[in-house]
Amino acid sequence: MNASQNENGSGFRSGYIAIAGRPNTGKSTFLNRALGRKAAIVTPKAQTTRNRVLGVCDRNGVQMVFLDTPGIHDPGRQLLNRVMVRTAYDACQEADLILYFVEATVGLTPEDRAIIDRLEGGRVILVFNKVDRLTNDRLMERLAAVSALADGRIAEVVPISALNGRNVDRLLDLLPGFLPEGPRYFPAGQWTDQSEDFIIAEVIREKLFMQLRQELPYALAVRVVTWEKRPDPSEVRDLEALILVARESQKGIVIGHRGEGLKRVGALARKELEELFGCPIYMRLQVRVEKEWSTDARILADLGYAEPDED
Numbered sequence: 001m002n003a004s005q006n007e008n009g010s011g012f013r014s015g016y017i018a019i020a021g022r023p024n025t026g027k028s029t030f031l032n033r034a035l036g037r038k039a040a041i042v043t044p045k046a047q048t049t050r051n052r053v054l055g056v057c058d059r060n061g062v063q064m065v066f067l068d069t070p071g072i073h074d075p076g077r078q079l080l081n082r083v084m085v086r087t088a089y090d091a092c093q094e095a096d097l098i099l100y101f102v103e104a105t106v107g108l109t110p111e112d113r114a115i116i117d118r119l120e121g122g123r124v125i126l127v128f129n130k131v132d133r134l135t136n137d138r139l140m141e142r143l144a145a146v147s148a149l150a151d152g153r154i155a156e157v158v159p160i161s162a163l164n165g166r167n168v169d170r171l172l173d174l175l176p177g178f179l180p181e182g183p184r185y186f187p188a189g190q191w192t193d194q195s196e197d198f199i200i201a202e203v204i205r206e207k208l209f210m211q212l213r214q215e216l217p218y219a220l221a222v223r224v225v226t227w228e229k230r231p232d233p234s235e236v237r238d239l240e241a242l243i244l245v246a247r248e249s250q251k252g253i254v255i256g257h258r259g260e261g262l263k264r265v266g267a268l269a270r271k272e273l274e275e276l277f278g279c280p281i282y283m284r285l286q287v288r289v290e291k292e293w294s295t296d297a298r299i300l301a302d303l304g305y306a307e308p309d310e311d
């Protein structure tokens with residue numbers, strides 16, 4: 001990690017906090033709530049996040065740099081999935097502290113325990129998310145069962161609802177106690193290291209994930225081709241993006257009957273992006289078959305998904 005700027009005076013606390021766990025446990029929802037803005041896309045589908053999403057949270061004079069990660073799953077032989085899982089392990093390894101997310105309704109499974117044992121990096125806070133789905137009695141039962149799990153590795157067990165915010169402030173107040181003295185890694189005002197192109201691609205991908213069924217969301221990626229710069233930031237900006245799919249048949253489904261599918265995705269994405277960038281956007285979306293997008297390491301890296309080490 002490069003410290004871009006040192007805080008004047010000593011005693012400043014800062015650190016990297018990885019947000020890890022199985023897919024769909026609410027990691028990205030938590031990141032967005034901690035930052036008070038949308039930093040990562042969220043959908044009801046598992047394996048939404050594909051890369052490390054960095055979000056800076058300056059709070060009470062402490063800089064917490066969150067690293068949201070792809071859900072840890074059995075990747076099989078798919079390169080994209082292997083890259084995703086590797087990304088999650090790598091982020092934990094470089095973190096001072098790991099927030100490990102489980103769903104409160106499911107609890108800590110033997111698979112979770114095995115993952116935690118495999119994670120290198122700092123200590124672990126076990127986060128029981130989605131407590132809004134449990135009655136208080138059930139929650140108490142669950143917590144009693146897991147508080148026995150706190151050990152040298154698991155420092156705390158904290159129930160939250162990332163969705164409605166319950167107990168999130170308490171969790172955020174707890175984190176500085178686990179962080180070392182350190183530099184201000186990011187200057188005030190910088191909330192992420194994601195490029196505008198990447199943020200745009202993610203917003204479009206989120207809308208596609210929400211519109212499409214079954215396996216199709218997993219067969220696509222988004223690449224921004226043109227994102228026009230303007231001297232006057234309120235002027236209309238040109239945006240051209242490609243939706244990559246693996247097969248010809250998928251192209252037709254994404255475009256939809258008379259182009260309705262693509263139109264809907266385009267309208268939803270444009271609205272959100274216009275609000276985000278504060279300017280009107282002239283957006284063109286095209287679907288292209290690019291068979292190797294998920295199997296070629298170079299293309300994956302180009303799309304912003306990290307390249308795995310050889311193994």
Ligand SMILES: Nc1nc2c(ncn2[C@@H]2O[C@H](COP(=O)(O)OP(=O)(O)OP(=O)(O)O)[C@@H](O)[C@H]2O)c(=O)[nH]1
Pocket residue numbers: 022023024025026027028029030041042043044045046047048049050069070071072129130131132133160161162163164
């Ligand atoms: N009821 C409830 N739903 C939640 C909560 N937190 C997240 N969700 C929902 O769970 C789903 C998955 O949320 P994400 O934040 O995308 O989960 P994730 O862990 O980042 O998922 P991956 O990126 O796929 O690993 C979404 O539908 C969220 O709205 C919560 O506290 N309560």
Ligand SMILES: [Mg+2]
Pocket residue numbers: 027028029040041048049068069070071
């Ligand atoms: Mg996510």
